[in-house]
Amino acid sequence: MGIFSSTKCCICGNKATGENKVKLAERLLLCADCRKKCSPDLNPPLYAELTSKQILDDMRVYAENRAEYADIFKPDTIIKPSHAICNDVLRVDMQNCLWSSGASDEPEVFTFEQIKNYKLKLYTRDVRQDQNYPTVPASRPDFPTCPSKSQITAMSIEVEVDHPYLKYVTLWPMDVFIPEVTDVISGYAISDEVYGIFESMMSGGKEALHTRTWDEEFGEAAETLKKLKELMDTGIITQEEFNEKKRQLLNM
Secondary structure: OOOOOOOOOOOOOOOOOOOOEOOOOOOOOOOOHHHHOOOOOOOOHHOOOOOOHHHHHHHHHHHHHHHHOOOOOOOOEEEEEOOOOOOOOOEOOOOOOOOEOOOOOOOEEEEHHHHEEEEEEEEEOOOOOOHHOOOOOOOOOOOOOHHHHHHHHEEEEEEEEOOOOOOEEEEEEEEOOOOOOHHHHHHHHHHHHHHHHHHHHHHHHHHHOOOOOOOOOHHHHHHHHHHHHHHHHOOOOOHHHHHHHHHOOOOO
């Protein structure tokens, strides 16, 4: 059937199998091994918009990026997600004014001049009326809030970048399978911290860096809620008592 058959990778010619293979714009396949040579920030939906020639170009751009920054990029500020099992949200080299996502241990590195825009995005699901899931106040006026009768399951910051093939780099402040209110509070606080770094670095470089923090009462509330949850799980307090304390702490 030839090297570019429907079951073979259009780049290396090997058989494209497994969950990590992707389909390109020409309906050709890209194998998992060749995907590893592409930018780790290349989101799966974007592959469907790229041709095999563009994939080869992306591989070249990524290889050149690694060659240029691998020995230079030394992150001194690392923003962690709300759950330790997830990848880092953001890695920043303050000294050299460079940054990357936490998508890979061999990241594509960006300058702050490459940032065109960034925006927080919420992922939600509907909840039953009897669940009475509380609405957590956003930490910035320009942050979106959860619609009524919904629950936030994840937060991402879509960073639009000046790049040949990447439309944006996705950062994940929160991505939890079964989220608690404390996860949402942490997600907003982490997003606020990322925004503060971007604003400061883009406006004045490392000397102007001053990381913003969310109102401390919500940080304290998150810690208190974690302790109350442990008390409820061990049966020391009831679900009703926990819910009442939660409403009081979040001023709901």
